[in-house]
Amino acid sequence: MKTLGDVVVVRGEQELFDRAGHLFTEMTDMACAAADLFTWSVARRLPPTPTRPFERRIRKIYRPGVLLDPDSAEHLREIRQLGADIRISQEEINETIIFDNRIAILAGDRTDGVRSYSVISNPETVQGVCSLFEAAWRASTELAVYDASLDDIRKLAPRILELLASGCKDETAARTLGLGLRTYRRRVAELMAALDASSRFQAGARARELGLV
Numbered sequence: 001m002k003t004l005g006d007v008v009v010v011r012g013e014q015e016l017f018d019r020a021g022h023l024f025t026e027m028t029d030m031a032c033a034a035a036d037l038f039t040w041s042v043a044r045r046l047p048p049t050p051t052r053p054f055e056r057r058i059r060k061i062y063r064p065g066v067l068l069d070p071d072s073a074e075h076l077r078e079i080r081q082l083g084a085d086i087r088i089s090q091e092e093i094n095e096t097i098i099f100d101n102r103i104a105i106l107a108g109d110r111t112d113g114v115r116s117y118s119v120i121s122n123p124e125t126v127q128g129v130c131s132l133f134e135a136a137w138r139a140s141t142e143l144a145v146y147d148a149s150l151d152d153i154r155k156l157a158p159r160i161l162e163l164l165a166s167g168c169k170d171e172t173a174a175r176t177l178g179l180g181l182r183t184y185r186r187r188v189a190e191l192m193a194a195l196d197a198s199s200r201f202q203a204g205a206r207a208r209e210l211g212l213v
């Protein structure tokens with residue numbers, strides 16, 4: 001742990017849990033932004049209580065790729081039923097947790113496989129982080145709406161990824177799936193967007209990270 005004024009930098013999930021785990025149980029308002037369910041897996045140790053689902057305000061923003069993994073998608077649906085508001089953003093997001101608009105935790109980079117986290121208590125800095133989250137929240141899409149839009153992509157994703165990995169031409173891949181060429185290319189583009197990939201190669205790598213292939 002390293003302290004820099006109003007910022008405490010911790011390394012690893014365990015140190016974060018030891019330092020800030022109480023915030024998850026004491027908070028009444030939590031805002032969270034993450035690319036996937038693994039950035040803040042510490043939060044999953046303390047899920048919302050089923051018998052008290054509406055006593056806390058919980059808002060979470062995720063990137064689209066989280067919905068391509070069946071287990072992750074089901075987890076989001078479950079916590080939504082417990083009262084959490086879930087949205088999906090196609091834009092880059094700052095991986096952040098905010099407690100009661102007074103404490104912010106920012107996820108940092110990994111060094112030697114261990115991620116760092118900055119725990120911030122300075123009111124002015126926390127307010128700036130809150131403003132960024134609110135802007136991302138307004139620009140994002142409700143989980144149910146985005147989830148429904150991904151139905152076709154989710155069904156085709158494994159086969160599209162297999163065909164991309166095989167290196168076959170788009171025309172051949174489209175015929176294999178029974179799709180028109182333009183439809184196939186549109187599905188590939190949609191899948192790449194959901195995986196936050198800028199190339200087909202990167203889409204394959206991201207899919208492997210998520211366990212889709």
